[in-house]
Amino acid sequence: MTDAGRPAQAPAAPTRRVLVGACGMGNGHASRQLNLVRQLQERGHRVALVTFGDGVAALNDAFPSHVPIAEPTHFPGGWVAMTPTGIDITRSAANGRELDPRGDAWNFALCEQVAEQLGDAPEVVLTDYEPASAQIAYLVGARLITTEQQSKFLLYRTPDAGGYTRWHEAAKLRYFFPAADDRIASSFFPLEWERDERYEGQVIEPILRPDVLSMTPEVDGTSVVVYLSPYAAMRQEPAEFLRVLAGFPEVTFTVFSKTPIGDAPQNVVTSLFDRPKFTEALRTCSAVVATAGHQLLSECLYLRKPVLALPFDVYEQQFNAMMLDHCGIGVHGGRELSADQLRRFLDQRPAFAQAADRLATRQFTGSSADLLNRLGL
Secondary structure, X not given: OOOOOXXXXXXXXXXXXXXXXXXXXXXXXXXXXXXXXXXXXXXXXXXXXXXXXXXXXXXXXXXXXXXXXXXXXXOOOXXXXXXXXXXXXXXXXXXXXXXXXXXXXXXXXXXXHHHHHHOOOOOEEEEEOOHHHHHHHHHHOOEEEEOOHHHHHHHEOOOXXXXXXXXXXXXXXXXXXXXXXXXEEEOOOOXXXXXXXXXXXXXXXXXXXXXXXXXXOOOOOOEEEEEEOOOOOOOOOHHHHHHHHHOOOOOEEXXXXXXXXXXXXXXXXXXXXXXXXXXXXXXXXXXXXXXXXXXXXXXHHHOOOOEEEOOOOOHHHHHHHHHHHHHOOEEEOOOOOOHHHHHHHHHOHHHHHHHHHHHHHHHOOOOOOOHHXXXXX
């Protein structure tokens, strides 16, 4: 397995005041930033964080040295409504009037808090889909580096997926991050489409957490991990979903969720989401059933685990699930889990795992390990 964990040594860059933003919806954005924050600390930079929601729990006390966290007054941009092709202006305007979006554009109080934490205004801002930190960069003239994986849909003319177009994601990027000194996107699959020359940036391998990078995967053929995300309603009742799993008594399904899911069949183990427990389960399982978030799929690929994806109704997840099929490393599961679908997926696990090994060898090149060197940090 390629060791993409440690950055190459380079001449020491001047220490900087660095603000790191991480979107707090789910765990993927914080997971990507965690590795970068560790490297920034090791290099002597003074670091502060802006995040909210799940990001607070994921990042708080996660580092050897304390990193202060500033939280926006509300979820930045939570009032923006989307269509399959972009921003719904009318609905967004109505939502904004109801939710009072004044803090989205210029959160001066947040900027003041960050400056106090860093000892002065930040000189560099790295943000993973977190708009308030980007607004601080614009406000104080800091160098802005975006590190979210969605920017690849700006950089490449990717095809439609699940009834959505790339502009579903690109419109939000243009709105929240209209200008960036450096756009860094990541991808677990090769980008083989035409570049959109209107937008500049680079694509690197997925940025993974150090604990994932250090793992040696094993395969327990009787174990399958299931992740139920809280950020979209299940399209089938939990009891029906569990009945499908019950039809495979030879498999133990470990189901992780943010909230209790009730009584489970004998072959189903339920667990409230716990990051170390979940990561260890990923390391040893034979396959994964989950939504189609980029970070989770990247971790599965690194650990050579096939995935049956039940994507959200957004372009990014629909496209990620489509790429599982295209690359032969899993299945786009559609809207609901069925017994026939799950049986076919489980039967193909060895072939999917072999394809995942070939793709991971190609995709994990070490390009994220020396990212800070190339950025002069």
